[in-house]
Amino acid sequence: xxxxxxxRAVAQYATTTGNLTAxxxxxxxGTNPQGWFAWLGERLPLTGDxxxxxxxxGELWRRLERRATGFRLTLTDFSxxxxxxxxxxxGARVQRCDATHLPYADGCFDAVIANHMLYHLDDPDAALAxxxxxxxxxxxxxxxxxxxxxxxEVDALGPVVDRPxxxxxxxxxxxxxxxxxxxxxxxxxDVTVARYPDExxxxxxxxxxxxxxxMVGPLTAAQESAARxxxxxxxxxxxxxxxxxxxVLISAVRDSR
Ligand SMILES: C[S@@+](CC[C@H](N)C(=O)[O-])C[C@H]1O[C@@H](n2cnc3c(N)ncnc32)[C@H](O)[C@@H]1O
Numbered sequence: 001x002x003x004x005x006x007x008r009a010v011a012q013y014a015t016t017t018g019n020l021t022a023x024x025x026x027x028x029x030g031t032n033p034q035g036w037f038a039w040l041g042e043r044l045p046l047t048g049d050x051x052x053x054x055x056x057x058g059e060l061w062r063r064l065e066r067r068a069t070g071f072r073l074t075l076t077d078f079s080x081x082x083x084x085x086x087x088x089x090x091g092a093r094v095q096r097c098d099a100t101h102l103p104y105a106d107g108c109f110d111a112v113i114a115n116h117m118l119y120h121l122d123d124p125d126a127a128l129a130x131x132x133x134x135x136x137x138x139x140x141x142x143x144x145x146x147x148x149x150x151x152x153e154v155d156a157l158g159p160v161v162d163r164p165x166x167x168x169x170x171x172x173x174x175x176x177x178x179x180x181x182x183x184x185x186x187x188x189x190d191v192t193v194a195r196y197p198d199e200x201x202x203x204x205x206x207x208x209x210x211x212x213x214x215m216v217g218p219l220t221a222a223q224e225s226a227a228r229x230x231x232x233x234x235x236x237x238x239x240x241x242x243x244x245x246x247x248v249l250i251s252a253v254r255d256s257r
Pocket of ligand 1 (some may be wrong): 006020053056057058060077100115116121
């Protein structure tokens with residue numbers, strides 16, 4: 001039986017930050033000199049009361065240290081392991097909660113950020129309704145999600161390690177760059193989409209193996225050897241294991257009614 005998106009998220013994140021940090025380590029090999037968090041930070045509406053849901057380890061706020069002043073920051077995640085890390089972000093209020101049941105009054109935030117988390121939910125539309133509820137009229141939403149071809153070359157390693165189900169890991173609930181704008185527009189106005197230009201050029205096998213293990217659990221010797229052969233051959237032929245990326249930032253406004 002295939003696990004639901006939320007059940008997978010619980011298995012991957014509830015008690016550890018390790019799977020997330022292995023994935024972020026792969027993205028350190030992006031070819032865009034402006035990293036994702038810096039690019040995102042320039043586009044976030046950071047004024048007043050700002051809420052990030054599914055904030056993970058809070059890496060965004062560590063990278064934006066110099067910009068992160070002049071607003072009140074609330075960070076949430078359903079994972080106790082993530083919340084432990086979030087409590088290290090200076091000045092942030094941290095609360096462990098599910099994105100579909102936010103423990104906040106109506107209209108108490110000026111901005112809500114959901115960065116790479118909406119695709120983990122069984123009911124993403126309930127979360128979008130909840131984001132609209134806690135935003136003030138005119139408040140801003142920022143959602144980052146991936147396209148269907150995001151990390152296609154890594155996904156292609158799923159069958160190599162005998163885990164073809166790995167491919168579906170981030171698309172299980174159907175929230176992608178292609179579908180999310182319409183879903184956001186059901187709850188918000190002024191929806192815009194901006195794509196972050198990047199691809200990965202990974203010069204070594206190890207970060208790819210760590211990424212695979214973060215998705216499917218510890219690799220057996222046979223799985224590791226099979227993946228290593230494919231990735232190493234690509235590095236020898238092309239100088240790096242090249243991987244497509246497709247990430248978009250969807251921005252929207254809570255209407256004034
Ligand atoms: C891919 S990580 C992204 C973390 C962070 N936003 C970032 O970009 O670095 C997804 C995060 O969403 C959290 N998450 C997944 N399902 C959630 C839910 N239903 N409610 C709250 N957080 C959730 C996970 O624990 C994890 O920290």
